[in-house]
Amino acid sequence: MRFTSQTSSDGVTEQLFILGETPGVLWTPQDALGTRPVILMGHGGGQHKKAPGVEARARRFVAEGGFAVVAIDAPHHGERPKGEAFNRLAAENRALIAAGENPAALVPAMHELLAGQAVAEWQAVLTAVQQLDHVGAGPVGYWGLSMGCGLGVPLVAAEPRVRAAVLGLLGWSGLAGTAARITVPVEFLLQWDDRLVPRDQGLALFDALASPDKTLHANPGDHGEVPAFETDSSLRFFTRHLGQDAPAPV
Amino acid sequence: MRFTSQTSSDGVTEQLFILGETPGVLWTPQDALGTRPVILMGHGGGQHKKAPGVEARARRFVAEGGFAVVAIDAPHHGERPKGEAFNRLAAENRALIAAGENPAALVPAMHELLAGQAVAEWQAVLTAVQQLDHVGAGPVGYWGLSMGCGLGVPLVAAEPRVRAAVLGLLGWSGLAGTAARITVPVEFLLQWDDRLVPRDQGLALFDALASPDKTLHANPGDHGEVPAFETDSSLRFFTRHLGQDAPAPV
Numbered sequence: 458m459r460f461t462s463q464t465s466s467d468g469v470t471e472q473l474f475i476l477g478e479t480p481g482v483l484w485t486p487q488d489a490l491g492t493r494p495v496i497l498m499g500h501g502g503g504q505h506k507k508a509p510g511v512e513a514r515a516r517r518f519v520a521e522g523g524f525a526v527v528a529i530d531a532p533h534h535g536e537r538p539k540g541e542a543f544n545r546l547a548a549e550n551r552a553l554i555a556a557g558e559n560p561a562a563l564v565p566a567m568h569e570l571l572a573g574q575a576v577a578e579w580q581a582v583l584t585a586v587q588q589l590d591h592v593g594a595g596p597v598g599y600w601g602l603s604m605g606c607g608l609g610v611p612l613v614a615a616e617p618r619v620r621a622a623v624l625g626l627l628g629w630s631g632l633a634g635t636a637a638r639i640t641v642p643v644e645f646l647l648q649w650d651d652r653l654v655p656r657d658q659g660l661a662l663f664d665a666l667a668s669p670d671k672t673l674h675a676n677p678g679d680h681g682e683v684p685a686f687e688t689d690s691s692l693r694f695f696t697r698h699l700g701q702d703a704p705a706p707v
Numbered sequence: 708m709r710f711t712s713q714t715s716s717d718g719v720t721e722q723l724f725i726l727g728e729t730p731g732v733l734w735t736p737q738d739a740l741g742t743r744p745v746i747l748m749g750h751g752g753g754q755h756k757k758a759p760g761v762e763a764r765a766r767r768f769v770a771e772g773g774f775a776v777v778a779i780d781a782p783h784h785g786e787r788p789k790g791e792a793f794n795r796l797a798a799e800n801r802a803l804i805a806a807g808e809n810p811a812a813l814v815p816a817m818h819e820l821l822a823g824q825a826v827a828e829w830q831a832v833l834t835a836v837q838q839l840d841h842v843g844a845g846p847v848g849y850w851g852l853s854m855g856c857g858l859g860v861p862l863v864a865a866e867p868r869v870r871a872a873v874l875g876l877l878g879w880s881g882l883a884g885t886a887a888r889i890t891v892p893v894e895f896l897l898q899w900d901d902r903l904v905p906r907d908q909g910l911a912l913f914d915a916l917a918s919p920d921k922t923l924h925a926n927p928g929d930h931g932e933v934p935a936f937e938t939d940s941s942l943r944f945f946t947r948h949l950g951q952d953a954p955a956p957v
Contacts, residue, residue, distance in 0.1 A: 649914070649923070660910075663925070664899070672934070673899070673925035675913070684922070686947065690940075697936065 458585040469519045476585050479578045480536050481529035482506050484515045485591050492593025494699035495525040495586060497579055497619070499601025499609050501626075502567065505535030514600070514688055522692050522700070525592045529582055531608060532574045542570055561653050565629045568607030575608040576615055583618060596699040600691060602626040602646060603653075603680070614638040621698035623691045626651065626680060628658030633665035642670040644694045646683055653680045708835040719769045726835050729828045730786050731779035732756050734765045735841050742843025744949035745775040745836060747829055747869070749851025749859050751876075752817065755785030764850070764938055772942050772950070775842045779832055781858060782824045792820055811903050815879045818857030825858040826865055833868060846949040850941060852876040852896060853903075853930070864888040871948035873941045876901065876930060878908030883915035892920040894944045896933055903930045 462473045465487045472483045485493075496518055500511050506528040515526035530536060533543040546567050553560040587594045599622040601609035606627040613622045614635045622639070625646030643666050647659040663673045676684050712723045715737045722733045735743075746768055750761050756778040765776040780786060783793040796817050803810040837844045849872040851859035856877040863872045864885045872889070875896030893916050897909040913923045926934050 647923075669927060670934075671927060673897075673923065675923035675925070677919060677921060684920075689943075693939075 458582075467516070467520065469516050476582055477578075478537070479529050479582060480506065481527060481582055483586055483589075483592070484519045484526045486519055486523055489525070489591040491591070492595045493523055493525050493591075494595045494598065494695070495527060495583070495592055496598040496600055496695060496699075497583065497612075498526055498528045499599070499605030500528065500531065500534070501602060502564075502604035503534070504604075506530045507535075514691075517688060518692055518695070522696055524598075524695065524699075525586065527582060527586050529578060531604065532571045532578070543567075546570065559653070561655075564607070564627075564653075565631050568604060569631070571604075572608050572611045576612045579608075579612050580616055583616070596620045598622060598695045598699050599624075600695075602683070607632065610635050610639065613641065613643075621695060623694060625659070625663075625674075626654060626683070628654050628660070628662040630658070630661070632662060636662055636665040637667050640667050640669070642694075642698050643668045643672075644691065645671060645673045646687060647673060647675040648680055648682060649675050649677045651680045708832075717766070717770065719766050726832055727828075728787070729779050729832060730756065731777060731832055733836055733839075733842070734762075734769045734776045736769055736773055739775070739841040741841070742845045743773055743775050743841075744845045744848065744945070745777060745833070745842055746848040746850055746945060746949075747833065747862075748776055748778045749849070749855030750778065750781065750784070751852060752854035753784070754854075756780045757785075764941075767938060768942055768945070772946055774848075774945065774949075775836065777832060777836050779828060781854065782821045782828070793817075796820065809902070811905075814857070814877075814903075815881050818854060819881070821854075822858050822861045826862045829858075829862050830866055833866070846870045848872060848945045848949050849874075850945075852933070857882065860885050860889065863891065863893075871945060873944060875909070875913075875924075876904060876933070878904050878910070878912040880908070880911070882912060886912055886915040887917050890917050890919070892944075892948050893918045893922075894941065895921060895923050896937060897923060897925040898930055898932060899925050899927045901930045 458474050458476045460472050460474045464471050468487045470485050470487045474481050498511055498515055500508050511528050518524045518526050533539045550560045550563050586592045597618045599609050599613050599619050603626040606624040609624055610632055613619045621642045623644045645663045708724050708726045710722050710724045714721050718737045720735050720737045724731050748761055748765055750758050761778050768774045768776050783789045800810045800813050836842045847868045849859050849863050849869050853876040856874040859874055860882050863869050871892045873894045895913045
């Protein structure tokens with residue numbers, strides 16, 4: 458893990474890094490010392506590790522919760538090279554939108570293309586950041602909606618270090634089997650009027666999660682219109698499950 | 708409004724009262740002075756104004772949020788006389804349960820029997836408590852699940868003083884038209900494995916609410932198994948919408 462820049466503002470330190478071919482960013486409380494919970498934050502399709510929503514949420518989690526937050530560019534996203542298979546799907550996606558069609562049918566193929574690689578990258582990044590003195594091997598959470606959920610479901614199912622997850626804005630039947638292997642607490646967000654994710658498919662993905670402690674938060678509005686108070690709720694959720702007073706995993 | 712007893716403990720004052728034929732209880736911060744938001748708290752079927760869940764929740768809202776909370780015995784509940792029509796429905800209900808049948812089909816008749824009277828009683832109690840020096844005419848919220856939702860939906864639809872409501876654990880099609888007249892913010896609770904309220908009917912009642920600001924919280928478990936963290940969420944919801952920093956109604 459090679460750090461390429463470090464800046465601090467408003468009590469939050471931001472460090473850009475490269476691990477293998479994965480560019481990432483780590484936010485921690487300024488002058489942080491010792492072990493703290495870490496949150497892996499996935500971005501949406503077409504976004505990147507420092508998309509405004511990702512960065513604003515990460516800085517709140519650090520400043521208000523004392524968490525470390527790490528984000529990486531998903532495969533074929535941000536500053537990473539785009540491969541041929543990805544470009545073909547992206548072009549199909551643009552063509553559907555241009556024709557006034559719903560591109561939702563391409564979502565599973567896109568996420569499946571990225572997921573295997575993304576899971577391994579997240580696992581390597583987690584191992585690396587937990588070796589840092591100001592992060593350490595504390596409890597781990599995952600936050601990701603839409604494509605961040607599509608890549609997060611296989612990660613959370615595969616990675617026992619992840620102890621709680623905020624997921625949502627997604628639903629397709631191919632993901633249900635993987636979701637059924639998730640048993641950690643989940644807060645699942647659904648937009649009631651989502652034009653990209655049919656309501657019943659989002660509800661079905663929530664239903665498929667095997668977690669005994671799962672909670673669905675549904676709000677009116679389209680895919681991108683998650684209300685701001687859900688960020689407060691995510692922060693409380695992670696504090697409850699990963700904070701100092703959180704119960705030990707069983 | 709005639710007060711029949713007053714006690715204080717843990718910083719909360721409890722006053723029992725009678726208004727006409729309606730017995731009620733008012734909880735306020737001890738030594739409270741001046742206007743504060745008031746929350747009307749409905750109880751579930753077969754319960755009463757001082758059922759343990761009602762009282763525990765009310766005391767938290769008072770102690771942690773500075774609210775006034777008022778609960779009344781619904782018609783035919785608590786210390787009130789039971790009428791013939793009510794007794795007939797209650798006997799049918801017991802017979803269905805004894806026969807291993809689901810009594811859900813009787814719910815609409817039961818709530819319709821009670822609702823008209825309950826709405827008028829809540830309105831009179833609200834008018835009376837808002838004339839008290841330690842309550843005043845501040846913003847008003849309503850909290851009620853199950854039967855407390857069945858009586859709350861017509862109240863919130865009819866009463867413009869109510870500016871925010873926590874509802875849920877209910878769904879039947881006869882209520883949808885009334886729900887469609889509700890436009891204030893609503894937090895709606897649904898139990899994912901509710902054996903009394905079919906999931907699709909609960910979702911349909913949430914869907915029917917006309918409120919632009921509504922949020923659905925669904926959790927695993929049966930009718931009576933709402934997780935404790937939803938009380939925290941209700942408190943934050945009322946603080947957001949009725950507290951000092953809440954936006955003015957439009």
